[in-house]
Amino acid sequence: MSALAKKNDLDAAHFILGLSIAILVIVVAVPVLLIFLNAFWAEGKFNIVDVFAVLREPDTYQALLNSLIIASGTTLGSTVVGTFFAWLVTRTDLPFKKFMRGMFLVPFMLPSFIGALAWKMLLSPRAGYINRLFMDVFGLEAPVFNIYSYLGIVAVEVMYLFPFVFIQVCGALERMDPTLEEAARISGAGLFTITRRITIPLVLPSILSGALLIMLYSMAHFGTVAVLGIENGIYNIPTLIYERIHQSAGSFASIRTGTVLASVLVISAAFIIWLQGKVLGRGRYQIIAGKSFRPVELKLRALRWPMLGFCVLYIGVTIVLPTAVIFLVGGLKTYGLPFVSENLSLANYKFILFEYQVTKDAILNSVTLGLAAAFITMFAGVMISYVIVKMKVRGKGFLEFLGMLPFSVPGSVIALGVILAWSGKYGVNLYNTVWIILVAYIARYMAFSLKANSAALEQVHDSLMEAARACGAGMWQTLRDIVLPLVRPGMLAAFFLIFLPSLRELTVSIMLYAPTTRTIGVAIYTLNEDGETVFSAALAGIALLLIITGQTIINRVSAKYQG
Amino acid sequence: MATILVESVSKRYGKHQVLDYFSLRIEHGECFTLLGPSGCGKTVLLRLIAGFETPDSGAIRIGETVVARADNGTHLPPERRGLGVVFQDYAVWPHLSVFDNVAYPLKLAGLPKQSVRDRVLESVALVNMTGLENRLPSELSGGQQQRVALARALVARPALLLLDEPLSNLDANLREEMRFEIRELQRKLDITVLYVTHDQEIALALSDRLAILDENGILRQTGTPPEIFEHPADLFVFNFMGVANLLPARGEGKACLVGRQIFPVEPGACPDGARRLAGFRPSDVLIDRESPDGAPCLRGTVRRASFLGPVMDYLIDVDGNTLRASVDTHEALDRDRMFREGDPCVLRFRNLHWFDASDTAGKGAGA
Numbered sequence: 014m015s016a017l018a019k020k021n022d023l024d025a026a027h028f029i030l031g032l033s034i035a036i037l038v039i040v041v042a043v044p045v046l047l048i049f050l051n052a053f054w055a056e057g058k059f060n061i062v063d064v065f066a067v068l069r070e071p072d073t074y075q076a077l078l079n080s081l082i083i084a085s086g087t088t089l090g091s092t093v094v095g096t097f098f099a100w101l102v103t104r105t106d107l108p109f110k111k112f113m114r115g116m117f118l119v120p121f122m123l124p125s126f127i128g129a130l131a132w133k134m135l136l137s138p139r140a141g142y143i144n145r146l147f148m149d150v151f152g153l154e155a156p157v158f159n160i161y162s163y164l165g166i167v168a169v170e171v172m173y174l175f176p177f178v179f180i181q182v183c184g185a186l187e188r189m190d191p192t193l194e195e196a197a198r199i200s201g202a203g204l205f206t207i208t209r210r211i212t213i214p215l216v217l218p219s220i221l222s223g224a225l226l227i228m229l230y231s232m233a234h235f236g237t238v239a240v241l242g243i244e245n246g247i248y249n250i251p252t253l254i255y256e257r258i259h260q261s262a263g264s265f266a267s268i269r270t271g272t273v274l275a276s277v278l279v280i281s282a283a284f285i286i287w288l289q290g291k292v293l294g295r296g297r298y299q300i301i302a303g304k305s306f307r308p309v310e311l312k313l314r315a316l317r318w319p320m321l322g323f324c325v326l327y328i329g330v331t332i333v334l335p336t337a338v339i340f341l342v343g344g345l346k347t348y349g350l351p352f353v354s355e356n357l358s359l360a361n362y363k364f365i366l367f368e369y370q371v372t373k374d375a376i377l378n379s380v381t382l383g384l385a386a387a388f389i390t391m392f393a394g395v396m397i398s399y400v401i402v403k404m405k406v407r408g409k410g411f412l413e414f415l416g417m418l419p420f421s422v423p424g425s426v427i428a429l430g431v432i433l434a435w436s437g438k439y440g441v442n443l444y445n446t447v448w449i450i451l452v453a454y455i456a457r458y459m460a461f462s463l464k465a466n467s468a469a470l471e472q473v474h475d476s477l478m479e480a481a482r483a484c485g486a487g488m489w490q491t492l493r494d495i496v497l498p499l500v501r502p503g504m505l506a507a508f509f510l511i512f513l514p515s516l517r518e519l520t521v522s523i524m525l526y527a528p529t530t531r532t533i534g535v536a537i538y539t540l541n542e543d544g545e546t547v548f549s550a551a552l553a554g555i556a557l558l559l560i561i562t563g564q565t566i567i568n569r570v571s572a573k574y575q576g
Numbered sequence: 577m578a579t580i581l582v583e584s585v586s587k588r589y590g591k592h593q594v595l596d597y598f599s600l601r602i603e604h605g606e607c608f609t610l611l612g613p614s615g616c617g618k619t620v621l622l623r624l625i626a627g628f629e630t631p632d633s634g635a636i637r638i639g640e641t642v643v644a645r646a647d648n649g650t651h652l653p654p655e656r657r658g659l660g661v662v663f664q665d666y667a668v669w670p671h672l673s674v675f676d677n678v679a680y681p682l683k684l685a686g687l688p689k690q691s692v693r694d695r696v697l698e699s700v701a702l703v704n705m706t707g708l709e710n711r712l713p714s715e716l717s718g719g720q721q722q723r724v725a726l727a728r729a730l731v732a733r734p735a736l737l738l739l740d741e742p743l744s745n746l747d748a749n750l751r752e753e754m755r756f757e758i759r760e761l762q763r764k765l766d767i768t769v770l771y772v773t774h775d776q777e778i779a780l781a782l783s784d785r786l787a788i789l790d791e792n793g794i795l796r797q798t799g800t801p802p803e804i805f806e807h808p809a810d811l812f813v814f815n816f817m818g819v820a821n822l823l824p825a826r827g828e829g830k831a832c833l834v835g836r837q838i839f840p841v842e843p844g845a846c847p848d849g850a851r852r853l854a855g856f857r858p859s860d861v862l863i864d865r866e867s868p869d870g871a872p873c874l875r876g877t878v879r880r881a882s883f884l885g886p887v888m889d890y891l892i893d894v895d896g897n898t899l900r901a902s903v904d905t906h907e908a909l910d911r912d913r914m915f916r917e918g919d920p921c922v923l924r925f926r927n928l929h930w931f932d933a934s935d936t937a938g939k940g941a942g943a
Binding site for chain 1: 627653654659661663667668670680684738
């Protein structure tokens with residue numbers, strides 16, 4: 014009987030391990046593998062020559078170059094902006110620091126393609142409100158700024174991506190032991206020397222890590238480039254993949270190009286993540302402790318209020334202005350009319366919420382897809398994290414490797430992989446159904462869930478579980494009574510980390526949608542493409558309201574959990 | 577009955593052999609301590625007995641039941657071994673109140689509500705926590721959390737209680753108080769207790785018997801606290817049980833020499849040509865200014881004198897060997913034994929332990 018008990022335990026462990034591996038293999042590994050297979054394997058043999066041929070085609074080559082140019086520009090810009098504001102709100106006596114710090118995190122909530130949409134309305138060369146203002150009122154010949162350009166794309170991406178660096182650097186600056194700086198000061202170093210020789214070297218890993226995160230994000234970013242680039246023929250890797258797959262309806266050549274480009278993305282992403290691990294793994298990062306200290310503050314003196322003015326202006330231009338434009342355009346009778354009260358009404362909002370089938374479907378699809386993806390991914394994530402963090406079974410190493418995969422697979426790659434895997438070639442055809450989008454969402458957001466859940470599980474010390482076993486609880490009872498209640502905050506975090514972004518998801522759904530399976534993101538994008546700018550803006554406004562409401566709820570809930 | 581029998585148990589982690597054919601017998605109703613330095617495998621042994629680990633070889637029996645046996649893969653999971661465990665970090669579940677923490681084993685056992693309530697209140701009273709049943713662990717001090725862990729381990733009335741360094745996270749006063757309470761509970765409930773610690777003071781105060789493990793997981797000695805303290809089996813045990821002085825002595829003819837002096841010891845302790853170590857505690861050194869009634873003594877010089885409150889602590893040099901001696905402060909004041917640095921002194925010893933000089937496990941604690 015006792016031997017049996019051991020067997021049951023082991024069986025359960027192996028069952029969980031097997032299930033975890035199966036989920037990751039089916040959802041993430043198979044699509045990625047199929048991409049590599051299609052890229053490097055032609056007519057039954059390994060074929061690298063064709064890969065280079067594809068990469069040498071002018072279009073593909075240009076797309077690769079564009080991805081690199083845009084990503085570099087965005088990374089550089091975001092790093093400068095993010096580091097500067099981080100320093101300002103942690104190390105100076107800027108007025109209303111706490112409030113400003115919160116404001117700098119707002120861009121996280123704003124989907125960048127909605128931002129891009131807003132800037133298009135403001136700065137498109139002919140129709141943009143700002144350009145028109147200058148041309149009509151001040152009689153300028155040419156538009157002030159053409160947003161359909163590299164600079165425009167980079168500027169918009171910087172506006173909505175810089176918080177990645179901002180958060181990392183803020184954290185590092187706050188957790189840095191001030192005695193390190195005080196020691197330098199006692200040794201006779203001036204503030205400038207301290208900053209250059211002590212502070213910057215110490216926070217450099219955080220800056221670099223944030224920069225690499227942005228690099229990764231921007232390389233694979235679809236929305237902004239799609240909204241602002243295509244007009245002027247600027248394609249990056251994800252937009253070119255979309256263009257090819259979308260227009261050719263799955264021809265062999267386009268799949269080929271798509272998979273080769275996707276492979277480039279996966280490999281660069283893996284490289285960036287490896288580099289980030291190197292940067293963070295370096296010993297000097299250890300000096301930054303987990304505790305919070307009260308750092309030395311630089312007195313801004315006469316610059317105090319002007320600096321605040323600058324911050325407020327920045328927030329006003331990058332957040333308030335675009336958001337206002339979205340809501341205002343959403344209220345217009347026709348796009349292009351001036352914003353005066355007789356042109357504005359809530360009619361569009363009423364129409365897209367209650368009458369227009371396309372947008373009604375989109376909202377319903379996004380909400381159900383988001384809820385379903387969040388639920389499934391949350392539970393799958395907690396199970397997989399449990400195996401990785403807590404269980405001692407053979408074969409765990411393979412799962413750990415699989416668990417890393419979701420972090421390095423960009424959205425457009427997942428979409429393409431999912432098309433390859435689930436279009437009937439292997440017996441299951443989900444193409445043109447919501448299910449294919451659901452599968453892709455699960456793959457895309459698995460990384461969030463794994464991160465949140467493993468962090469929560471690491472807080473649950475092994476002895477808490479062993480204590481339950483000693484009290485007479487079996488493995489499942491321990492999970493139910495002890496582990497699950499303790500990781501509930503992590504699971505809840507995972508749920509919202511998935512549900513909210515999925516409401517505005519564009520990159521994956523744009524490649525997978527069918528006429529009845531549009532999501533909010535797709536609907537906003539296609540309405541804009543079709544020239545239905547006011548409906549597009551109104552729907553974007555609704556999406557923003559949904560996101561802001563959701564975020565407020567999360568903040569409330571997490572504040573409650575932290576006591 | 578909860579006699580624990582550990583038979584030829586081995587356990588290794590990767591390349592590190594923690595336990596190698598280890599055997600031990602713990603009798604029913606005794607309070608038994610596993611004492612050893614950190615990394616000696618004492619916690620591993622406790623975890624093997626609890627069922628959190630499985631042995632690579634050998635068998636473990638609790639009472640009549642074989643709970644683990646490597647050769648046929650027998651492994652009774654921890655929840656079916658009927659034991660209570662208290663962990664070093666308390667492991668009190670942070671999401672449950674004191675009451676719910678303690679009630680958990682009973683709820684699992686399916687006891688009716690009223691008797692769960694009675695038993696929990698009884699257990700909580702046993703550890704002097706009455707009135708705090710509705711608190712959450714975050715509202716308790718470390719000592720209180722440890723009491724909750726104790727109550728939880730005892731509530732199902734296990735025949736065997738395992739404690740893994742449960743007091744090492746507590747401050748000194750609380751530690752002292754808790755160790756008496758554990759002892760009292762063990763007697764009151766007539767259970768077998770296995771206590772794991774690296775603190776020899778707790779081990780001596782708490783145990784009926786104790787076992788001493790060295791850093792390689794080898795059992796050096798088992799016995800009652802007085803046996804271990806008064807008759808250490810070897811240099812390791814002697815060193816581990818407290819501050820140890822070791823004087824290297826050599827036999828020359830009939831005499832025993834320390835440095836250039838004759839060491840007055842009983843005949844046969846250090847035969848001709850032998851090199852041995854004489855071990856003794858600081859409290860076993862009798863220090864005087866002059867030899868009383870001319871008896872043979874070792875001569876030394878006081879190198880350091882420290883006032884420690886109840887005792888005076890001296891560091892003494894004897895022909896290049898340093899040793900420590902302690903004298904009761906009142907005695908020192910009354911009988912002119914307040915030495916200052918540089919003062920000459922004479923030394924006699926009681927209760928010498930002799931060890932082979934080749935025994936490498938010894939490190940003099942004098943300096």
